[in-house]
Amino acid sequence: xxxxxxxxxxxxxxxxxxxxxxxxxxxxxxxxxxxxxxxxxxxxxxxxxxxxxxxxxxxxxxxxxxxxxxxxxxxxxxxxxxxxxxxxxxxxxxxxxxxxxxxxxxxxxxxxxxxxxxxxxxxxxxxxxxxxxxxxxxxxxxxxxxxxxxxxxxxxxxxxxxxxxxxxxxxxxxxxxxxxxxxxxxxxxxxxxxxxxxxxxxxxxxxxxxxxxxxxxxxxxxxxxxxxxxxxxxxxxxxxxxxxxxxxxxxxxxxxxxxxxxxxxxxxxxxxxxxxxxxxxxxxxxxxxxxxxxxxxxxxxxxxxxxxxxxxxxxxxxxxxxxxxxxxxxxxxxxxxxxxxxxxxxxxxxxxxxxxxxxxxxxxxxxxxxxxxxxxxxxxxxxxxxxxxxxxxxxxxxxxxxxxxxxxxxxxxxxxxxxxxxxxxxxxxxxxxxxxxxxxxxxxxxxxxxxx
Amino acid sequence: xxxxxxxxxxxxxxxxxxxxxxxxxxxxxxxxxxxxxxxxxxxxxxxxxxxxxxxxxxxxxxxxxxxxxxxxxxxxxxxxxxxxxxxxxxxxxxxxxxxxxxxxxxxxxxxxxxxxxxxxxxxxxxxxxxxxxxxxxxxxxxxxxxxxxxxxxxxxxxxxxxxxxxxxxxxxxxxxxxxxxxxxxxxxxxxxxxxxxxxxxxxxxxxxxxxxxxxxxxxxxxxxxxxxxxxxxxxxxxxxxxxxxxxxxxxxxxxxxxxxxxxxxxxxxxxxxxxxxxxxxxxxxxxxxxxxxxxxxxxxxxxxxxxxx
Numbered sequence: 001x002x003x004x005x006x007x008x009x010x011x012x013x014x015x016x017x018x019x020x021x022x023x024x025x026x027x028x029x030x031x032x033x034x035x036x037x038x039x040x041x042x043x044x045x046x047x048x049x050x051x052x053x054x055x056x057x058x059x060x061x062x063x064x065x066x067x068x069x070x071x072x073x074x075x076x077x078x079x080x081x082x083x084x085x086x087x088x089x090x091x092x093x094x095x096x097x098x099x100x101x102x103x104x105x106x107x108x109x110x111x112x113x114x115x116x117x118x119x120x121x122x123x124x125x126x127x128x129x130x131x132x133x134x135x136x137x138x139x140x141x142x143x144x145x146x147x148x149x150x151x152x153x154x155x156x157x158x159x160x161x162x163x164x165x166x167x168x169x170x171x172x173x174x175x176x177x178x179x180x181x182x183x184x185x186x187x188x189x190x191x192x193x194x195x196x197x198x199x200x201x202x203x204x205x206x207x208x209x210x211x212x213x214x215x216x217x218x219x220x221x222x223x224x225x226x227x228x229x230x231x232x233x234x235x236x237x238x239x240x241x242x243x244x245x246x247x248x249x250x251x252x253x254x255x256x257x258x259x260x261x262x263x264x265x266x267x268x269x270x271x272x273x274x275x276x277x278x279x280x281x282x283x284x285x286x287x288x289x290x291x292x293x294x295x296x297x298x299x300x301x302x303x304x305x306x307x308x309x310x311x312x313x314x315x316x317x318x319x320x321x322x323x324x325x326x327x328x329x330x331x332x333x334x335x336x337x338x339x340x341x342x343x344x345x346x347x348x349x350x351x352x353x354x355x356x357x358x359x360x361x362x363x364x365x366x367x368x369x370x371x372x373x374x375x376x377x378x379x380x381x382x383x384x385x386x387x388x389x390x391x392x393x394x395x396x397x398x399x400x401x402x403x404x405x406x407x408x409x410x411x412x413x414x415x416x417x418x419x420x421x422x423x424x425x426x427x428x429x430x431x432x433x434x435x436x437x438x439x440x441x442x443x444x445x446x447x448x449x450x451x452x
Numbered sequence: 453x454x455x456x457x458x459x460x461x462x463x464x465x466x467x468x469x470x471x472x473x474x475x476x477x478x479x480x481x482x483x484x485x486x487x488x489x490x491x492x493x494x495x496x497x498x499x500x501x502x503x504x505x506x507x508x509x510x511x512x513x514x515x516x517x518x519x520x521x522x523x524x525x526x527x528x529x530x531x532x533x534x535x536x537x538x539x540x541x542x543x544x545x546x547x548x549x550x551x552x553x554x555x556x557x558x559x560x561x562x563x564x565x566x567x568x569x570x571x572x573x574x575x576x577x578x579x580x581x582x583x584x585x586x587x588x589x590x591x592x593x594x595x596x597x598x599x600x601x602x603x604x605x606x607x608x609x610x611x612x613x614x615x616x617x618x619x620x621x622x623x624x625x626x627x628x629x630x631x632x633x634x635x636x637x638x639x640x641x642x643x644x645x646x647x648x649x650x651x652x653x654x655x656x657x658x659x660x661x662x663x664x665x666x667x668x669x670x671x672x673x674x675x676x677x678x679x680x681x682x683x684x685x686x687x688x689x690x691x692x693x694x695x696x697x698x699x700x701x702x703x704x705x706x707x708x709x710x711x712x713x714x715x716x717x718x719x720x721x722x723x724x725x726x727x728x729x730x731x732x733x734x735x736x737x738x739x740x741x742x743x744x745x746x747x748x749x750x751x752x753x754x755x756x757x758x759x760x761x
Contacts, residue, residue: 026513273596414706
């Protein structure tokens with residue numbers, strides 16, 4: 001009896017203690033009081049002979065090595081890493097640790113646009129934002145003006161530019177011209193025509209595909225191009241996500257219809273075994289400018305002279321065409337660099353010089369460089385028709401309503417939408433779950449979310 | 453654990469060892485000092501640092517339980533613990549029932565050379581590091597490359613994505629863990645069974661006990677402490693699951709949630725949100741669960757009771 005009472009008393013005491021602990025303490029919100037706008041930064045003591053460390057992905061390695069060869073006087077330590085591809089957070093992880101230890105940052109890095117969202121802000125109250133604002137005395141404004149329309153948008157925060165865009169991945173309509181001619185079809189110019197053609201292909205040539213939605217970035221090809229406000233930044237920390245907007249529902253039901261008909265697959269172009277089993281059955285693909293070389297040429301091994309690109313599709317009745325963007329890297333300069341001069345010179349050469357860009361692996365974001373790239377026959381030989389006008393047009397039509405957010409847009413799509421679709425649910429039925437995941441993710445990193 | 457030798461520890465020897473240690477001298481403390489220093493540096497101090505982080509915020513202010521309340525409200529917190537709970541049920545059932553069962557069969561129903569060969573075979577997967585074993589399973593589970601794709605297709609799985617449906621993941625991870633971990637434990641359980649004096653088994657046989665009764669009423673009760681020990685370690689390792697879902701997340705092109713297990717959620721907190729305090733709170737929750745589980749098993753089974761006569 002006695003011990004029972006004592007237990008009750010101590011339980012109440014413990015509850016009270018918890019209440020006091022929880023109530024009378026400092027906020028645990030990591031975003032509270034952290035809104036410093038790091039427009040200016042404190043550079044390290046500079047040494048124009050200091051060695052610079054460069055982190056690049058393997059695709060851009062050759063360019064960095066070419067710079068090293070042309071400038072033997074610059075001391076460089078070149079490190080290859082995953083380049084933040086496929087939502088990797090290696091760079092972010094490392095910078096978090098460098099910020100805590102106070103050393104180790106690379107001077108120049110190749111990264112994904114998502115990385116700029118965290119690199120442009122301090123990772124903790126005592127840290128300095130990793131990326132240096134390049135418009136603060138590093139790169140002339142005239143140079144920045146020459147990047148393709150909107151291509152520097154992912155670099156811009158609080159009115160400053162924190163990176164140089166390496167390449168853009170504007171979405172176009174890829175098609176196999178030989179097959180299309182053989183089947184006697186014409187190239188669609190609107191989504192409605194694309195849908196009609198998909199249904200026709202399913203009936204007349206079953207087995208052939210006009211698209212695939214199972215890749216980690218398929219939503220950027222379809223829903224971004226459709227101007228679906230899945231993640232629209234309406235302010236620095238305000239996000240609008242409305243997947244019941246008619247642009248989203250129209251695209252979802254279009255794809256649902258074609259999936260049911262069989263001419264759009266729920267597998268991914270880059271999935272295991274896809275190239276072997278279905279590579280030669282791809283009649284059409286809505287996808288980024290690098291699909292030409294990296295999907296059709298390298299993965300599917302489609303012979304040269306068959307593949308062509310057409311302008312981005314638009315909705316019937318809409319005058320202005322908009323398109324999506326799938327990737328495209330950026331170069332950032334570290335604000336901790338001891339040799340900003342050499343770091344800036346390298347970044348500028350990589351992103352703006354014709355020497356480098358004419359033979360760059362992907363479509364340059366810097367407009368004069370893009371002209372040089374298109375003038376290089378090696379970049380166009382593979383295609384059945386000249387892709388220049390299509391690429392240039394699409395580069396300036398990338399819809400700016402798809403925000404570059406602090407969280408990767410691939411997570412919700414790949415881990416919520418794709419498993420549901422694989423299990424047989426329709427995209428239309430999955431839209432609420434998708435929106436819910438985007439909203440939850442956004443809130444967890446500090447955005448205020450509206451769903452209207 | 454790495455040696456194939458089956459440990460045979462006779463009960464009397466253990467008792468004298470206990471007594472000698474109690475009698476004192478500096479050799480004992482000296483022997484453990486090397487380990488204790490490493491344990492302090494890489495085990496205890498980081499834990500204390502995590503405790504400090506979990507009760508403060510990024511500016512070093514004391515936050516009480518607010519960090520915990522905040523992570524409890526995270527939309528990924530409860531699902532990740534749900535995932536790990538289902539996984540633990542599969543994994544503990546598999547490891548306890550199957551390893552003990554297999555060890556009993558190997559010990560009692562098999563000629564010695566064959567039993568030794570099979571024990572060796574069971575052990576091989578355990579020699580692969582966690583990463584390598586996940587790679588093996590990536591091949592096994594992908595119908596387009598699997599050597600047993602007829603089985604996968606027979607079960608209705610035509611693509612890798614179908615195999616990795618969210619509902620299957622707990623079972624998939626339990627299978628991977630069992631495949632890598634069971635061999636070592638079978639060897640340990642076999643060693644434990646070797647400890648049972650031959651006379652006891654003889655006596656049981658004379659009394660007419662068949663293999664079933666012998667296993668259920670003599671062998672398994674006599675190695676109960678070993679089973680508890682295995683359960684504690686398996687439980688602790690299970691709650692900390694990280695490598696397998698993390699690798700599968702990348703290899704499946706993101707089909708697996710990056711916050712499938714609580715440890716992954718802590719990782720995302722620390723290295724993507726830069727929120728080391730929230731990450732520390734999650735790992736403390738895991739620590740408490742691990743300690744509670746171990747405490748329950750230890751006290752209920754009398755694992756560390758030294759029987760004095």
